[in-house]
Amino acid sequence: MSVPADVVVVGASAAGLATAEALRRKGYQGGLTVLGAEPHLPYDRPPLSKQVLSGAWAPDRARLRPREALSALGAEFLLGDPAVGLDVERRAVHTASGRTLRAGAVVVATGLRPRTLPGQAGLAGVHVLRTLDDALALRADLRADLRDPARLVVVGDGVLGAEIAATACELGAAVTLAGPEPAPLAGRLGPMIAGLLADLHAERGVRLRPGAGVSGLDGHDGRVTGVRLGTGEVLPADVVVVAIGAVPETGWLAGTLIRLENRTNATEQGGLVASCILGDDRPYRPVPYFWTDQFDARIHVHGTPSAGAEPTVVDGDPAERRFVALYHRNATITGVLGWNMPKQARLWRGRIGDAVTGLAPAL
Amino acid sequence: MKVTVDEARCCGAGQCVLLAPEVFDQREDDGIVVLLEAEPAEHLHATVREAAAVCPASAIELSDAG
Structure with a gap:
């Protein structure tokens, strides 16, 4: 496989940036364009x-890289211009503003869009x-002078909803968390x-509504008044x-893509995509990982939890x-969960795949 | 290469320690990153770059030290 003269990365979030950075890290010197909808x-x-x-962080603090690091990348960032179509035959991306971007390789990193009611x-x-x-709009609405405290209903009891x-709740809203x-x-x-x-x-x-x-x-x-x-x-x-x-943000594509999505996968996949473009095919097999912060609980999950079987506590005390x-x-x-014990959880991560027998119940 | 870490961003995943234990460690109590080697030797540069790239919280910054 020959290395393409130029690459267009569609999507300027973690995965798109990781792909662009991995290409440069692996020595790619061709043209590089990153197209972002936002x-x-x-x-x-x-x-x-x-x-x-x-509100603990000003919005700029969430930036993945300082401006200088992005400049040093030697990539052109075209922002605020969503992709609206892909011409696979011509390897061309059409954008909302009417641009047509042609490249030897096109990387799709447009991520997900939330499901709605x-x-x-x-x-x-x-x-x-x-x-x-979205985050700033929600924050503004919670702080608007509607009622004190504002009554917030969160629909969905997954990681994001929780x-x-x-x-x-810590901002002072009267919160109900409802989910199936x-x-x-x-x-x-x-x-x-x-x-x-x-x-x-x-x-x-x-207030939980399980x-x-x-x-x-x-x-x-x-204006909304309630959740039925x-x-x-x-x-x-x-x-x-x-x-x-x-769901995958693939409305602008003819086909469908299936992907694992979380923040760690975004960067790891970016590195893999770069390797593929440069002709180094490797299977994608990272250990899944995510973390969540809720109140003073910081929870790390390595590998694959099985919701059916009770986990065995091997260190600390619930x-x-x-x-x-x-x-x-x-x-x-199959998986390791640490609850306010990140280092210890990471040390146990190496045991994923091992037999349960002979496991010390507590250290 | 000069490595800096942002403790306030760090989520304690430990991905950096898995990749480059010569350069990174974690605090025992809260798992926050401990930088062992701010100017790692050249043979470690590639893995340190990878560690910075896969950090789930983007808490590792690299710069070229002169």
Whole structure:
């Protein structure tokens, strides 16, 4: 495979930037263009539901690289101009402003777009949280003088919904966290960890509505007034965040792509894509990893948790909210979870794939 | 090469330690990055660059030291 003379990366977030940087790191000297739908220089998404929403960080702090580092990359950043079409045969990308970008290789790194509820569009006070502008709009709405405290309903009990609930609660909002699971993240981390998370949220003042199917939104004069549950009950709300997952942002492409998405994958995949472009094909097999901050809990997950089986605590003590637990399946360790024990969790990570037998229950 | 770390950004993932244990460590209590070697030897540069690139919190910055 010959190295292309120029590369267009569609998407200027973590994955797009990682691809551009990896190309240069591996010695690629051809033309490099990074096309971004948003007007912002590449920024990091994990702080959006935490430090940016809370106001602890000014928006600029979420930037992935200082301006000088981006200049040193020797790439042209075309921002605020979404891709609208891809001509595979001509390797050309068409943009909203009417540009046509041709290149020897086109990298698709447009990420995800949030799923929404029916009737959500056009109803003021209803938010998603995917972009920097989304986070700032939610923050402004929570601080607007609607009611004190603002009543926030978070629809969705996954990582993002639980983080938003925690941050908004600390901002002083009256928060209800509603979702289909019996406890936050139960489907992903299992009942024991989810139960500890539920306890934490409840004791900090978040009202939990587990097992809640959401059927729609109520509004008045174009502004949301509540979230309707499948049971007919309405949760009154001044502000609503819908955090019910995301789908690949591939509306501008003819085909469909399937990808793993989280912040670590974004950078690791970027490195891999760069290798492929430069003719070095390697299988993509990283150990999955994510972390979440909720109130004073910092939770790290390496590998694959199995929600079905209870994890085994191997260090620390859940009662002290500082422990490491191992997930296993068919007598093999599949994942490691650290709750306020990051270094210890990382040390256990090497045991993923090992047999459970002979495991010391506590160090 | 000069390495700097931003403790306030660090999430304690430990990906940098997995890649370059000669250069990075983590604090025992909260897992925040500890920089062992601010000017790593040349044979470590490639792995340090990779560590900076895969840091989930973008807490590692590199600059060319003269």
